Amino acid sequence: MIRELHQKLVAGECTAVSLVEQYFAVIEKQEGEILAFLTLRKEQALEEARAVDQRIASGEAIDLLSGIPGALKDNILLAGVRATSASKVLDSYIAPYDATVVARLKAVQAVFLGKTNMDEFALGSSTESSAYQVTKNPADVTRVPGGTSGGSAAAVASGEVVWALGSDTGGSIRQPAAFCGVVGLKPTYGRVSRYGLMAGASSLDQIGPIARTVEDVAIVFSRIAGRDPHDATTADSGHEKRYEDFLDSDIKGKKIGVPKEYFSENLDPRIRALTDAALERFRTLGAEVKEISLPHSSYALPCYYIIQPCEVSSNLARYDGIRYGLSVNDDAPSGPRTSGLLETYLDTRRHGLGPEVKRRIMLGTHSLSSGYYDAYYLKAQKVRALLKQDFEQSFNEVDFIFSPTTPEPAFKIGEKTTDPLKMYLGDIYTVTANLTGVPALSFPIGTVAEEGKDLPIGGQLMGRWFDEEGLLALAHAFETKR
Numbered sequence: 001m002i003r004e005l006h007q008k009l010v011a012g013e014c015t016a017v018s019l020v021e022q023y024f025a026v027i028e029k030q031e032g033e034i035l036a037f038l039t040l041r042k043e044q045a046l047e048e049a050r051a052v053d054q055r056i057a058s059g060e061a062i063d064l065l066s067g068i069p070g071a072l073k074d075n076i077l078l079a080g081v082r083a084t085s086a087s088k089v090l091d092s093y094i095a096p097y098d099a100t101v102v103a104r105l106k107a108v109q110a111v112f113l114g115k116t117n118m119d120e121f122a123l124g125s126s127t128e129s130s131a132y133q134v135t136k137n138p139a140d141v142t143r144v145p146g147g148t149s150g151g152s153a154a155a156v157a158s159g160e161v162v163w164a165l166g167s168d169t170g171g172s173i174r175q176p177a178a179f180c181g182v183v184g185l186k187p188t189y190g191r192v193s194r195y196g197l198m199a200g201a202s203s204l205d206q207i208g209p210i211a212r213t214v215e216d217v218a219i220v221f222s223r224i225a226g227r228d229p230h231d232a233t234t235a236d237s238g239h240e241k242r243y244e245d246f247l248d249s250d251i252k253g254k255k256i257g258v259p260k261e262y263f264s265e266n267l268d269p270r271i272r273a274l275t276d277a278a279l280e281r282f283r284t285l286g287a288e289v290k291e292i293s294l295p296h297s298s299y300a301l302p303c304y305y306i307i308q309p310c311e312v313s314s315n316l317a318r319y320d321g322i323r324y325g326l327s328v329n330d331d332a333p334s335g336p337r338t339s340g341l342l343e344t345y346l347d348t349r350r351h352g353l354g355p356e357v358k359r360r361i362m363l364g365t366h367s368l369s370s371g372y373y374d375a376y377y378l379k380a381q382k383v384r385a386l387l388k389q390d391f392e393q394s395f396n397e398v399d400f401i402f403s404p405t406t407p408e409p410a411f412k413i414g415e416k417t418t419d420p421l422k423m424y425l426g427d428i429y430t431v432t433a434n435l436t437g438v439p440a441l442s443f444p445i446g447t448v449a450e451e452g453k454d455l456p457i458g459g460q461l462m463g464r465w466f467d468e469e470g471l472l473a474l475a476h477a478f479e480t481k482r
């Protein structure tokens, strides 16, 4: 898609301004129902597009992504634009600088149509915990788009933008991509800078692209990846390639591992049929498929739901009514301010943060408190090392690991909001890639019919640390070669 639009731009068959207008027409028609965006910025996007058109007019070369309309999840900073992370506590917060990923996309003159809805502070799996609105799944508007990057996935799937960035702490790029029938990549931990991403769980968070095709994901990924002096956890992984130029590398003889622990009898038979068909297709393309074991898999979810809330409770301590956004003192009706420091903290957080955020803070602070630290946090860190070991051993035998992205298709709005545990269980296949740091990609492998609608199902490929190239090439072959 991006390549075709680029060729049209260069050939003068359309202009970057006309693209912005065309995509805004789709937004104006659909946003009333889909509600993917928290902020739209048509005037600024048109201005960015005009700069691209001028460049084309003066005969200069442009990048593949120049002038291509996209969107940013609302926890990624775009200087001068509101950034709420879908929280009331940041209702009036304006980003003071560009995230590194944004600076890199600006450098190639990508165009940003707006900021997308999400679960508050990227905690959730359905985008229902946004403090502002419930985004709908374009495949069936009675269902959730997934989360936490649900706005980004819905905006891409409904054709409101060509590409979008999300963030993934435990599946938040891959699961919404799967639910909405698009492609999403969680890069290797340390591949993409987190500078200017609001911190959730810092040892798990990564920014990554969502788009309609594997090639489009590769194009966006290539432009955001690489070492950043502003983020000490970014790796110097050598020269960053244009991954879109390496999608046709040979996949013959590549070994795909199928973990027996991920394919229990409880797996939805319709999803099993689709994953079987996908594996058959990989075989036809020349790959080898092999059963493997990841023996510690059953501990992944409990391990994640200790480590993640611990880090979240510590990171979210900064929203205290003093440093950022909302302060109940400032917002109180005029008159003498009676609340002291402690009340300011407590009242701001009581009013500003939603129930899921409070739940994670309580879980995290409890696990970190003296007396429980060893039993929970420290234990979970040890389990995390074992999970990593499972992967290291598996990658001696196979090149990739395949599974469904989710145990079920998109669920109904409201179906799980009263039962957080049910919501957490849906993350079973995605959290391990974050705990171990490996790259993971979700791509459409078919649909299942429910109530007359075709609901998308995603397949997940995980690869060796820093082998995004291999993941993208394999998924690209799946998508394009019949």
Ligand code: GLN
Pocket (backbone or CB within 6 Å): 122, 123, 124, 125, 147, 148, 167, 168, 169, 170, 171, 172, 173, 200, 308, 427
């Ligand atoms: N659903 C997971 C959670 O609620 C993942 C969130 C994410 O990746 N940001 O923690």
